[in-house]
Amino acid sequence: MQSADRIRGLRIGLFVSEWGGRFGGNISVGILADILSKAGASVTVLTQAKYTPAEDAEGGIEVLNLENSSRGKGFVQLWRRTLKLLASQDFLIVVGERPRLVFLLAQLWRPLVFVRLDTILTCPAGTRFLPNSSTICHRRVGLSCLAVNRKQGCLRDSSEYRQVLKVMNRRLDMALIRCFKNFAANSSACLKRHCRGGEVFYPPCPNPQLRYRLPPSRDIIFVGRVSASKGVLDAIRIFKRSKAAQVLHIVGDGPELATAERFAASQGVLDRVVFHGWISVQDRDKLLDKCAATLMCSKWDEAFGRIGPESFALGTPVVAYDVGGVSEWCRSPAGTLVSCGDIEGAAQAVDRLLLNEAEWSAASEASYKTSERFSKRIYGERWLKYIEKILNK
Structure with missing residues (x-):
């Protein structure tokens, strides 16, 4: 993989939320950190998820693991480290986080890419699943979600106050997402759900293990x-x-x-x-x-x-x-x-x-x-070209 010249020596901060699937989610973020490191960047990862850099990472990866940072001292620690990281990096990539105001302000003086790997923020229930009819909800988030909930029970046992709060929070999330200059997702469908354009990076998967064989079983x-x-x-x-x-x-x-x-x-x-x-x-x-x-x-x-x-x-x-x-x-x-x-x-x-x-x-x-x-090579090359494109603007 050819590393982009402008990325060598670059200080890149990766913000990773605690959200991630058992086998997916933040796995692709770990791969991205390794790719950037091998391209010569100095990578700092701020995360609430478990992440261990690969042994062959070349540029060096610093990992700041945070635990229980939703309230109290953990919350203060998260914001202190977030502000410190924002100030010390040349380029920022935010993956899986809510569109916080601090990230929107950060893009005023640092190149920043906001990445979503799911459609949770497009639905007050977080799933776009209608339990009673067992189907997908295609409605845009809004007050009409409250009427849908009365029929489907998708917001479960939340009080009316909390139901309205969930809807308004999601409306705010969607509005803030439209304010990011650089937005990326893991599929075109994900971009569409967030009602905006952006770059698509399909998650990298293992190299094919070629075994042309008969059906192994039924x-x-x-x-x-x-x-x-x-x-x-x-x-x-x-x-x-x-x-x-x-x-x-x-x-x-x-x-x-x-x-x-x-x-x-x-x-x-x-x-x-x-x-x-x-x-x-x-x-x-x-x-x-x-x-x-x-x-x-x-x-x-x-x-x-x-x-x-x-x-x-x-x-x-x-x-x-x-x-x-x-x-x-x-x-x-x-x-x-x-x-x-x-x-x-x-x-x-x-x-x-x-x-x-x-x-x-x-x-x-x-x-x-x-x-x-969906190889790591293609995933890495596309990310390096995208970062260099942003730096050249």
Whole structure:
């Protein structure tokens, strides 16, 4: 990877929120820090998430980990270090944070990129998921959300005062986001949800592990938070409807785990559904490699859906609901898109893969090639060019 000349010696501050998926989220931020370090920049990371720099990082990475900084001394410590970092850096990248006033002011005297990896700030409930109808909400945040809540219960047990407060906070977030000069997201769908233009950086995934092989089994897998919005019950429904799938592996944990177990029992498939809980990335990849297909049944606005390209890197095809940014990587023949909630269509897609060896092999080979679009090299090169472009303005 060619490092940009203007980046060498640059002091870059990375602000990273505590938000991040079990296998995604801040993982891409850690990769970005390593890329900038290898390009010769001096990187300082201010984070409430666990982050350990790579051993081969060249420019040096300083990590300032903060704990429990939402109130009291932790809050004071966060702001003190934030102001200190703002004053000492040449370039700032803010990932996953709310659009705080301090960041808006900072861009007046320092180049700053504000990055969102999800659509949480576009919805007062944070999920864009309508519990009662089990569908995605496409409404823009506003007072009409209160009427939707009365029918759907998406704001749960919040008092009317807190419901209004949540809506107004999200309206403020959206207004402030439009004030950033440089905005980036992990998909075009994420940009669209935030109602503005910007740069797209698809999250980097592991290098393809080329193993052109026959279908390893008739097992299928679901990876993610075990919740209604992630569609875990739909994964069980698809598995039951499938004529070919033998075992469903569910990797993850969450508030609906007990419900999912009871539902599997009620459907008569509990003996063929394996609940693994959260496991290491290495063990997860072994399961992905073993399974013939990955199910993505999200019923909320997935900004990207990182597990899809990670499955592709192992040669495992994906059957997914067409939500959020999933369509930006899930394309035939590597992936099959079906409408959100289309149980029958998803089950038929699984059966086509499992019952047709030639079709599965073509999908697996295409999966490897598709995953190359999301390499660390491409991710790094695009970031370096983007930073240099901003510096040249």
